[in-house]
Amino acid sequence: MEHKSNAKLTAPELAGLWGQFMNDTIAICFNKYALAIVEDPEIKSIYETALNLSQTHVKTIKEFFEQEKYPIPQGFTEQDVNLEASRLYTDTFFLNYIYVMTMHGLTGYGVALGVSARQDIRRYFSNCNIESIELYNTILDVMLSKGLYTRPPYINPPEIAGLAEKQNFLTGWFGDRRPLTSTEIGNINFNMIKTYLSKALTLGFSQVANTQEVREYFVRGTKISSKHTEVFSSVFSEDNLNFPISWDSMVTNSTNTPFSDKLMMYHIGFLTTSAVAYYGAALATSQRRDLAIHYTRLTAELMKYAEDGTNIMIKNGWMEKPPTADDRMALSKGKKK
Structure with a gap:
């Protein structure tokens, strides 16, 4: 692949490439395991496509780093996956998993494109977005055809468009709460699906982790x-809205680990910090005070969980250092990190 730009990579461009490299090397491990386990031909075909995309991305990012003379991250390798491990998740879970992870990819590529200046980097992330959109549509079509997609709640149209006339539009804990807006419904449904994924993953990972600290x-x-x-579903129930079913039953009773503790910790760390970002976006667009308090409280809990996970990774030598600015204080003392 040719890169004709003489401009150095900016910090945001480096961040986008580095983060994608880490996540795509995880995806390669996870997708290979899925291909060794999945029996459904349509789901297997999706994973074959996803694996090919991740392998191509990693190859291209390595070329970008080599051009910049930037150290190639270690990421995750065949040492982090056991393709002989028994089935930890059902085929239905694997389809749901790739659905959610593709949504994460679409979000990440959009952000990376928006902060990139170099033409070759913009072209690369644009192509990643196009590929992910095609993959997402394929996944959703398969989910719909198999009856495995739970549509978000429907709402009936009002007779006329109107304005909020009373301050109780913002009411939360006290007074009569107004019904949820379509935006609030969308945010809750979106975050509930992602939380189901995190729960199913940690449920399975807790059965197969190698160390007691990681299992706990x-x-x-x-x-x-x-x-x-439970918080999200209770809010929906109050307005008699349907919500997605739990994925807990999609976890088998296997105790044979398919992944290294390092990979599982990093993967959950990514999903946790992503949830913090999604909760923040939901908080910004939720006008009911009770929802704002829910998101603030739940975000604080996730941030503490993410911090504790980072400490475990650092202690075990699993935390790969992302690109950082020069430490000018250390340099002034004749030290180079």
Whole structure:
């Protein structure tokens, strides 16, 4: 691949490439395991496409880094996956998993494109977006054809368009709460699906992790996810809205680990920090005070969980350092990090 720009990569461009490299090397491991386990031909075909995309992305990002003389991250390798491991998740879970992870990819590529200046980097992330859109549409079509997609709630149209006339539009804990807006419904449904994924992953990971500390961390994550989905579902129930079903039954009773503790910890860390960002976006567009308080409280809990996970990774030598600015204080003392 040719890169004709003489401009150096900016910090946001480096961040986008580095983050994608880490996530795509995880995806390669996960997709290979899925291909060794999945039996449904349509789901298997989706994973074959996803694996090919991730492998192509990693190759291209390595070329970008080599051009910049930037160290190529270690990421995750064949040492982090056991393709001989028994089935930890059902085929239905694997379809739901790739659905949610593709949504994460679409979000990430959009952000990376928006902060990139170099033409070759913009072209690369644009292509990633196009590929992900095509993959997403394929996944959703398969989910719909199999009856495995739970549509978000419907709302009936009002007789006329109107304005909010009373301050109780913002009411939360006290007074009569107004019904949820379509935006609030969309945010809750979106975050509930992602929380179901995190819960199913930590539930399975807690059965197969190699160390007691990591197992306990995943058990804690499962409890946090359970609490969050209970909060979301209670808000929906108050307005008699349907919500997605839990994915817990899609986890088998296997105790044979398919992934390294390092990979599982990083993967849950990514999903946790992503949830913080999604909760923040939901908070910004939720006008009911009770929802704002829910999101603020749940976000604080996730941030503490993410911090504790980072400490475990650092302690075990699993935390790969992302691109950072020069430490001018250290340089002034004749030290180079």
